[in-house]
Amino acid sequence: MDRLNKLWSVFNSSHDSTALSPLDTMDLGPTKNTENPVMIQFFTWDCKHPKLSWWRFFEMTVPDLESLGFTQVWLPPPHKAMRKTGNGYDAYDLWDLGEFDQKGTVATRWGTKGELVHAVAVAKQRGMDVIIDAVLNHKLGADQREIFMATPVNPKNRMDEIGPSRTVEQGWTRFNFPGRGSKYSTLKWTHEHFTGVDWDHTTKKRGIYRMTNKSWSPRVDDEHVNYDYLLGADVDHNHPEVAKDLLSWGPWALQTTGANGFRLDAIKHIDRRFLQHFIQHARQATGRPQLFVVAEYWCPDIKRVMFWINEYRGLTSFFDVPLHDNFWHASRSGSKYDLRKILDNTIVSLRPGDAVTFVDNHEFLQQIGQSLQSWVSREFKLHAYALILLRDKGHPCVFFGDLYPNKECYDAGTAYGLRILLKTRKNVASGPVTDYWENASYIGWVRRGQGHKICAVIISNADPASSSEPHMIRMFVGKGHDHTTFRNVFTPHSPGIKVSKDGWGSFTCVRGGISVWTLASNIVACV
Template sequence: MVTTLRCFDEQTASDSFNISTFILHLVLSTPLHLVLSSPSSFVLPIHSLLLTQWSATATEELSHPEIKSVPANFTMIQYFEWYAEGNGVHWKKFSKESKRLGDMGITAAWLPPPTCASSTESTGYDIYDLYDLGEFDQKGGQRTHWGTKEELVSAIETAKGNGVLTYIDAVLNHKAGADKTETFQATEVDSNDRNKEITDAYDIDGWTGFSFPGRGDKYSKLKWNFNHFTGVDWDDKGKKKSIFKIHGDGKTWAKSVSGENGNYDYLMFADIDHHHPEVIEDLNNWGTWILKESGAAGFRFDAIKHIDREFIGQFVKHVRKEIGNDKLFCVGEFWEDSLGSLENYVDTLGTQFSVFDCPLHYNFKEAGERGAEFDMRQIWDGTIVQSRPIDAVTLVDNHDTQRGQSLESWVNPQFKPLAYALILLRVDGYPCVFYGDLYGCGGDNPQEPVTQLEDFIRARKWYAYGELRDYSDHQNCLGWVRMGDEEHPDGCAVVLSNGGDGFKRMEVGKERAGQKWTDLLGWKQGEVVIGEDGWAEFPCNAVSVSIWVKEDAKFRDTFKKD
């Protein structure tokens, strides 16, 4: 038996008014995390103006070619999954695909680590040489897992021409694949409490000598040794695996890191000492160098909860100053399902910085698992996008949460269309689409792409603009209207249900009276006629989404189904 959810909200949104001057003043004079919300049921997309300014400035001040026809809505893609094809073909695929990505509405791509890892078959998180982008014969060959430096630079340039900026995945927590062992004093620590030493100091042989024989002194003369690290997890002398804290003058774990396991400075491999002056200088130089060398427009920082917060703050400020762009986009992976921890990190970093909305991902996971038992009105609870929308990069899944990986927490595929509607078609946050959801995932647990995800992205590109009018009076069925703006006047109405068939009575404006609207996804058949009062009833199927747009709206012919 099909249950119909009668979900509607008769409250009338306040009258339209001219806010352009006020918005300009707000953008120029308020903290970045402030978002203007009306006391009624609509929200003004202040974050879109800020993000537009942010990304446009990043493009101009890095002397990139002009990005043509960039839509006002910015959308990122994580352009890889853990099992994406390596063999040196990935940069070429990105170059080839960038036109399709730009056409559908992708405006930026977070690329996998482009730097030399301990093996040419590694995804790149076991970092060996930051200054080798696939240029030197090291660790089994010249290319990285993803391709050569020449292919990388060419792909980034091609993507720019297609309206897609790129972000570098900066792996600054550790180094791997050392060229030699060194003897030094260390103590073993309790893996559950890294502040607790469980042995006296003794000599161990650790893999901490990095001489980079393939690169030599090109780009950087620093040869890394044990003084540049705080810990390792292997004593080659005693053939013992443990967490070893390296001894030295003033050397200890970083203080401004996650408090998990007592102190979560140490994660893996040879842990970098971010207080060492030679390390700070070399990494700062690399940050400026790689942007200029590659043509990229920003950073995604890996594993920042394991890196001294003061180092990340000064690194970001240093690179922005050297590049001459104080709005260079930076986002960090602080993977912790705790709003308080994320807010504290952003508040104390000392400069604007975005974080991935880990709590939102886990809300999506819970919603997908619980089905109709989950109250969709609580989907934003405890999230960064609700608390600090200008600092939130929203996501559904990533390479760590996919099946078989270290943080596996895969969102139920049946729920994913709802999740993508929530991050792509509303106002707040900077959405990041996962490669595995657009192309599918490989490995031992292959996953199919999300059905018609490209259409969701296109809907964001063409229709998700203007005031947001929310209709959230039912636990299973949510609806909202985007009223459109001067450049994108069509707008859209979105209805989703995590239970049975549902519908929402929503207002799209008297000026649209008599118009016929259809579901651009083609998942709900029929048409909706807008009443003389500007209201209409918009339906959706059970556990599904419908995106309603005027049947003759601009660019409707770019969608797969109608």
């Protein structure tokens, strides 16, 4: 049995299937009676409004977000970056939310602290919680150089030393925060607070250098044997001063901004024990046991992902990266992909109470055109969104880049269709799902709730040139709808479909397309 199968065995043997899942215990919006909670990632990698700060733009967009049914908004890292235009993943000072003159600016890329606090308050008034991005793995943009001993290691095997320990004039490990001083936090970071760096200023060589008196954390992902180091100055979460500072920052950031939870960046590189403590402390210190947390563990391998889910014991939900990977493969393969397998080996199929489902996000915008890209194509994007928005499992997250105009990835047709799907989710989708997955090239399902809340969905990846005849699936929508007309929300003025007395209807979809059928009386609310 190989290593991954051993991990899988550990998960299966230790998992308690009766335990409450994270999505059962965390707030997915301001109210617990929200039937169809949904999150939006309100940024792209390089987004910038031409006239307003991003926080002001977010505030102005709140009414539209409310109309589309969003209950949560995930905002980008709010802290000061190493560059004036940095988006926050190049973390410099977590305690500066756009308040101090540092790195050539008071405001962050996104705006000032005051604008952020006001925008969050407006969102909460309109029924939306705000989630902030916590970048705890690394720091960049240090204020001074330092001299210390470090050991070069093999980038493909971080436990393999490839040279002797040497004196490194690295340059970027001392953080004095001259603009902020000691307000909020007195910690001044030095090389003692890090485990590794990626630059030897003495030899002008890039590489991975482990501090000679430090070890990588053993409680990280085992890619490259040990994946503690990612980039910049790698934070030593086992250093008591570091742990104290970051544990204090979590509750302070929530209370200062008014936010209701965290998206945890790059958790495969962070000591698991520390992050477990971070989550628990944030909930205890704020008095919010239902505080929402979602973790980014970037790996399409479901066995690895499930091992990590087991390690966190319900403390956090996880982005369903294996599901995104299925969407990507389906979009690349076209009619060759068997749609009946679209949910196979995903978090939402195996542990739906742990799954934050998504189609695309900011990570891929750096990769378009590169060998690592996994961007879901326009031809399959609405199909994928239907699978996360119009079903009853998982907690869906919509990407700003797919919904609002931007220079990186916007497609007007996708945005128009996505708005229809969101309104359908808000106003029509309800109750459990019944699947009709009998054909490799087209699948259907019905979500049937109380009263008039009902939708029947078909998606197809068949080649439109293969035939002019539409697909047809006979699906049960419930008795009491006999002789009632169902219409497709994407073509509301086209002929409808009548349902028989026994509650069955023959629903259609063009080849390669998507159709969402609901009662004719519901159409106005969906479009």
